[in-house]
Amino acid sequence: MSSVLAAFEMAGLLTGLENGTLTRAVVKDRGSDESALLGASLRYLTQRGLVEESGDAFTLTEYGRDVCRDKGYLVWLVGGYGEPLRRMDAFLSGEKRYGVDYPRDGRWVADGAAMLGRKDVVPHALRLLEGVEFDHAVDLGCGNARFLLTVCSRFGASGTGVDISPEACAEADKAVRAAGLTDKVRVVRGDAGDLSAIPSLGETQLMITFFLLHEILAQGRDALVAYLSDMAERLPQGARLLIAEVRPPAAGENRPWFTPEFTLVHALMRQTLLDAKGWSAALADGGFTVREVLEDDMPGGILILAERTR
Known part of the structure; x- marks a missing residue:
């Protein structure tokens, strides 16, 4: 969930959920692959209780708004340190070093x-x-x-x-x-x-x-x-x-x-x-x-x- 929310912010899409401008038409207006993935991501966030459909628009639920107040922390952690954290096994085994092999973004x-x-x-x-x-x-x-x-x-x-x-x-x-x-x-x-x-x-x-x-x-x-x-x-x-x-x-x-x-x-x-x-x-x-x-x-x-x- 954290990775999806961070990705929405980094891709410039989270604002649309915050202000109600991310509509079905916007989703369909993207390339076929992007539209399918965006639709699947919105369904996932809906299943997790963070997003709901309001008329033609996708919006954040009250729970979603509460979580997204911390979006800066999510971007810092997932966007900034996602790759080195994903490589923790190599750091723990001593095969790789942070900053040398896998730096932050x-x-x-x-x-x-x-x-x-x-x-x-x-x-x-x-x-x-x-x-x-x-x-x-x-x-x-x-x-x-x-x-x-x-x-x-x-x-x-x-x-x-x-x-x-x-x-x-x-x-x-x-x-x-x-x-x-x-x-x-x-x-x-x-x-x-x-x-x-x-x-x-x-x-x-x-x-x-x-x-x-x-x-x-x-x-x-x-x-x-x-x-x-x-x-x-x-x-x-x-x-x-x-x-x-x-x-x-x-x-x-x-x-x-x-x-x-x-x-x-x-x-x-x-x-x-x-x-x-x-x-x-x-x-x-x-x-x-x-x-x-x-x-x-x-x-x-x-x-x-x-x-x-x-």
Whole structure:
């Protein structure tokens, strides 16, 4: 079911179920093979109680709408990590390695993260930024740049987005043009781990890292502290760092939906998750002082606003 719903979103069909524009005529108007498969998929979703026919249109049931509120998580997991998860047998046997033999799909990781973040992370992040003064923001691992565009529009700043995925950068460029912000926001394809190659850090008052620093941490805590120290040296005094991460489950904690999947995927990538106390200690060692920490609506999600003080 998760794979079918994710496929509908990735193919641009889920919106039709959400707003009632996916009709029998639309299904029949496709190629014969596509029409047959789409019809079979709709029957499957109907049998599972997620879709119903309303007049000539296929629409989501109340249960279907409830499930599809989490479509960003489904796209992130199925679209972004579907292939490596399908190859778990090769990883478990040691025959293959994640990232070398079967990497994730950068575009759908970015798009899924943007979708889930828009509902569960962004509103909290924007509240954290109220009262923070900045003229230029850099978003490391910007994905499709939706959050960077929101920040720049909301606070009247310019921005630079950096992402290593060519697919994510292509989507980000489209988003910048669609927002009419080509004069204020640019997207650079590059490795966010190489701060020396990122322009304008000396004039950047806000650095954004959403779900990036745990990838640096995968190289070890010393590597993370070295990375943060390098960042602190390049940023001006008083610059802010806005971090979004996922904390590990606490002992005995009843974890909500999707947190076990996050934990499994990070283990697959040999990445470690830190709690707020762990991040605060690493940031302090790297030259930053934590100003505020809050939990957002993402399962296990935390936001940290820190300031460069060294």
